[in-house]
Ligand code: HEC
């Protein structure tokens with residue numbers, strides 16, 4: 001009996017490994033397709049210049065706690081001041097010389113960063129983030145929710161989050177081109193969704209979208225996802241809305257997708273009665 005069980009288990013794990021292999025091959029093939037010139041992707045996904053945080057640098061048993069409501073850029077600003085992030089990053093985010101050489105306002109660079117890696121950096125810190133400077137860790141000084149707020153405030157320095165009013169301008173374009181699959185509120189529950197496998201992405205699913213860079217979202221909207229229901233939009237038009245899906249408009253759609261995962265409204269996750277600034281100790 002025991003040995004039968006063993007064989008059964010071995011078989012299962014072998015099958016698992018195989019399906020992972022197949023997945024990897026599919027990923028490699030589809031990345032290859034994006035880069036072969038048949039699609040006009042303008043985004044370089046190679047990440048050669050993405051010298052910042054990666055899963056590798058923060059690898060370990062660090063657990064990510066996802067928020068249960070969109071993080072607030074406005075609350076993040078309060079935490080930015082309270083935690084004295086400007087002591088290394090400067091008020092605007094361009095970086096203080098001798099403390100940090102990374103420019104948080106650099107759009108190209110920041111579009112290559114996954115929110116989850118920025119969370120890990122802030123939650124757990126990093127030794128020698130800059131020669132002789134360790135990145136502070138903030139889990140003892142802020143809640144996980146407040147750390148997400150500051151992540152999205154920092155991202156907003158390069159790519160400003162849309163206000164509700166700005167998002168509303170895009171609502172009707174999203175409504176007539178995307179909602180049929182992704183649903184009006186982005187839950188992936190549009191009328192066509194039942195016929196699709198995999199089902200359309202749910203934009204409110206933080207543990208999925210915080211693992212996406214803006215570059216990847218741009219690529220998926222521009223070039224679609226091969227063999228899945230996600231169409232390619234680059235160079236297409238919506239005549240009734242007078243919209244051309246050019247480079248810039250697709251960046252707007254990326255911001256619109258992020259609007260499901262962040263807000264510019266104050267949500268008061270921060271206690272503003274105690275305004276003491278934390279000294280990072282240089
Ligand atoms: C002691 C100096 C110091 C302080 C204080 C500091 N940082 Fe940093 N920060 C750095 C350095 C250095 C880097 C570059 C890290 C690297 O290259 O891995 C960095 C990188 C970052 C990045 C970019 C990470 C990425 O991969 O995209 C973000 C976002 C960031 N910091 C946010 C903050 C926020 C928010 C605060 C305040 C809560 C803060 N930092 C406080 C020094 C600091």
Ligand code: HEC
Pocket residue numbers: 174177178179180181182192196198199200201208212216217220221225228229230231233253257
């Ligand atoms: C015909 C149905 C359909 C339409 C229309 C559609 N999508 Fe999709 N979309 C999908 C499917 C299916 C996926 C893939 C889900 C998966 O891979 O799990 C997807 C995935 C995505 C992703 C990638 C998510 C990720 O994990 O990276 C983004 C971003 C996206 N869609 C945005 C849009 C936008 C913006 C529009 C409108 C301009 C749109 N979609 C229109 C079906 C659709």
